Amino acid sequence: MAFTIEFQPLGLRLRSENNLNALDAARQAGIDIMAVCGGEGTCGKCLIQILKSKSTHKPTIADQKHISPDRLKAGFRLACMTTLDSDSKLYVPATSILENQIMQTEGEEHNIDLHPAINQTQISLEKAHLKDLVSDFTRVKKALDKPGLKADLDILRKIPQILRKNAWCVNVITRGDQIIHTQEEKISAPLGLAVDVGSTKIACYLIDLNTGKTLTAKGTPNPQIAYGEDIMARLAFAMQSDNNAQTLNDLTISAINDTAESMCRRVNRFVEEIVDLCLVGNTAMHHFFLNLPTASLAVSPFIPAVTDPLYPPAKDLGLAAMPGAGVYAPPVKAGFIGSDHLAFLYAAQFCKDDRTRLGIDIGTNTEIALQAKGKIVSVSTASGPAFEGAHIAYGMRAAPGAIEHVCIDPNGQTEIDVIGSQEAIGICGSGILDAVAQLRQRGLINKRGRFLKEKEITKNDPQGNPAFFLSDGENAVSLSQQDIDQILLAKGAIRAGIDILMDYLAVEPAEIDEVVIAGAFGSYMLPEHAMGIGMLPTVPLSRIKIIGNAAGAGARMMLANIYARKEAERLARSIEYLELTLYPDFALYYANGIRA
Numbered sequence: 001m002a003f004t005i006e007f008q009p010l011g012l013r014l015r016s017e018n019n020l021n022a023l024d025a026a027r028q029a030g031i032d033i034m035a036v037c038g039g040e041g042t043c044g045k046c047l048i049q050i051l052k053s054k055s056t057h058k059p060t061i062a063d064q065k066h067i068s069p070d071r072l073k074a075g076f077r078l079a080c081m082t083t084l085d086s087d088s089k090l091y092v093p094a095t096s097i098l099e100n101q102i103m104q105t106e107g108e109e110h111n112i113d114l115h116p117a118i119n120q121t122q123i124s125l126e127k128a129h130l131k132d133l134v135s136d137f138t139r140v141k142k143a144l145d146k147p148g149l150k151a152d153l154d155i156l157r158k159i160p161q162i163l164r165k166n167a168w169c170v171n172v173i174t175r176g177d178q179i180i181h182t183q184e185e186k187i188s189a190p191l192g193l194a195v196d197v198g199s200t201k202i203a204c205y206l207i208d209l210n211t212g213k214t215l216t217a218k219g220t221p222n223p224q225i226a227y228g229e230d231i232m233a234r235l236a237f238a239m240q241s242d243n244n245a246q247t248l249n250d251l252t253i254s255a256i257n258d259t260a261e262s263m264c265r266r267v268n269r270f271v272e273e274i275v276d277l278c279l280v281g282n283t284a285m286h287h288f289f290l291n292l293p294t295a296s297l298a299v300s301p302f303i304p305a306v307t308d309p310l311y312p313p314a315k316d317l318g319l320a321a322m323p324g325a326g327v328y329a330p331p332v333k334a335g336f337i338g339s340d341h342l343a344f345l346y347a348a349q350f351c352k353d354d355r356t357r358l359g360i361d362i363g364t365n366t367e368i369a370l371q372a373k374g375k376i377v378s379v380s381t382a383s384g385p386a387f388e389g390a391h392i393a394y395g396m397r398a399a400p401g402a403i404e405h406v407c408i409d410p411n412g413q414t415e416i417d418v419i420g421s422q423e424a425i426g427i428c429g430s431g432i433l434d435a436v437a438q439l440r441q442r443g444l445i446n447k448r449g450r451f452l453k454e455k456e457i458t459k460n461d462p463q464g465n466p467a468f469f470l471s472d473g474e475n476a477v478s479l480s481q482q483d484i485d486q487i488l489l490a491k492g493a494i495r496a497g498i499d500i501l502m503d504y505l506a507v508e509p510a511e512i513d514e515v516v517i518a519g520a521f522g523s524y525m526l527p528e529h530a531m532g533i534g535m536l537p538t539v540p541l542s543r544i545k546i547i548g549n550a551a552g553a554g555a556r557m558m559l560a561n562i563y564a565r566k567e568a569e570r571l572a573r574s575i576e577y578l579e580l581t582l583y584p585d586f587a588l589y590y591a592n593g594i595r596a
């Protein structure tokens with residue numbers, strides 16, 4: 001009997017009639033898993049994690065040789081040694097993939113005005129003598145003209161040694177009234193790390209705190225995805241036990257540490273040179289990385305444990321950095337409006353003028369803000385993962401082999417652009433949006449997204465459902481009626497949020513001066529198609545601005561400048577949160593939003 005294999009975090013699916021090994025299955029699905037030994041079970045590179053399967057996958061001798069007992073218990077196996085014979089869900093770690101999904105880190109760069117939270121001073125002291133008996137630490141405080149300066153025991157132990165070994169010279173790094181590090185010589189360029197923890201990906205930026213320049217950036221899949229595609233699933237998993245919540249925290253921190261280490265290696269630096277960090281994320285991610293309780297985020301009225309800005313030491317969070325490094329976690333606004341939304345609005349300069357501006361960050365939860373009439377009002381809407389390819393038969397995230405753009409002529413003939421210019425193996429959000437918008441534009445589907453039978457543009461897909469084919473051949477990619485329904489539901493949620501905000505602040509589409517779109521999907525979608533299917537209100541194209549990973553840009557600005565933190569905190573206080581589900585006629589707005 002046919003069964004389905006689902007691969008996360010790429011979101012790819014494969015149907016198979018026959019038993020097959022997981023390495024072959026991944027390859028058939030278009031995922032290049034590392035297989036240095038060619039599937040002999042000897043290199044240990046083809047690691048996968050079995051998240052769900054009806055069969056018991058008893059570890060083989062090769063599994064036991066290459067995988068630790070803890071990881072075996074957590075379902076890790078060698079893909080080449082794993083036979084699949086029933087519906088299964090597998091997680092393919094980034095380290096096992098030859099070519100990763102596209103992890104957008106780029107965002108509009110602003111000139112960063114430098115006022116970092118740390119100061120570095122090289123001081124030279126008078127040598128102690130019988131007529132000057134003050135302590136070493138008092139000498140340091142005097143030299144820095146900071147009588148209230150504090151230092152923990154480790155630092156106090158180090159100062160006398162450095163002074164006597166280094167001709168009474170010492171390099172001191174301070175944050176506020178605390179010494180966080182001492183060493184003999186100046187650090188040429190202290191490093192900062194800005195991190196945007198998204199539900200799907202984690203974007204990290206390594207910053208030179210002397211210049212504000214981004215030295216390198218890297219995105220990595222959020223490994224929490226193995227425990228649920230959407231936030232609610234992960235919150236439910238965390239609620240089951242303290243161990244589960246700890247697992248989600250550990251995964252996030254390890255992913256940040258691994259990424260920081262690899263970025264430091266790339267620029268010949270060390271994680272121990274990271275002196276300051278700024279971490280943003282939606283409220284659930286914020287609570288997971290800070291190890292705050294998340295149970296109240298999972299149930300109505302979705303109350304965060306804390307909304308204030310926080311400054312924990314990096315070592316308390318298990319982050320790889322200089323032992324005295326600190327973390328800035330900007331404020332969150334509500335259960336579904338996190339510090340990533342604040343960072344986006346700050347980077348997009350909301351509150352800096354009085355124009356009427358709509359800000360949209362499209363993700364599995366889409367946060368929308370409308371600035372008008374002296375107010376900024378924000379909502380969060382559960383748009384779901386359809387634009388990331390989930391719940392779409394051939395859907396996948398943006399990765400090599402994904403159809404990213406589609407052109408359909410009035411007869412239903414298609415032209416496609418595939419990421420990596422290779423054979424299409426699936427379709428990502430921007431491709432799906434193009435396809436649905438053009439099917440509607442060409443009059444091939446009606447307002448409710450139904451295929452028009454008289455147009456005869458569908459053929460049966462392998463499951464026997466009528467579908468519109470975007471490519472030919474053995475691995476043909478198609479869109480079924482059910483796929484189109486999923487997209488219309490997702491865009492309906494976004495449009496309902498926009499319409500409610502416009503109603504609340506009595507704004508007409510023509511009055512909107514600018515629509516700012518952030519997020520990975522937002523960067524690749526064509527705005528005219530988003531307007532074509534009614535996801536966005538109709539405005540002149542020139543008023544739409546795509547700004548990429550704006551949350552990452554905001555995090556960098558706050559990392560490099562303590563006054564930016566204060567400004568962002570003021571912005572957070574000025575944002576009004578509107579609960580969509582309580583808004584009169586919410587269901588009607590949603591129903592209207594679904595129409596193509």
Ligand code: FES
Binds near residue numbers: 036
């Ligand atoms: S491919 Fe080498 S162990 Fe699986």
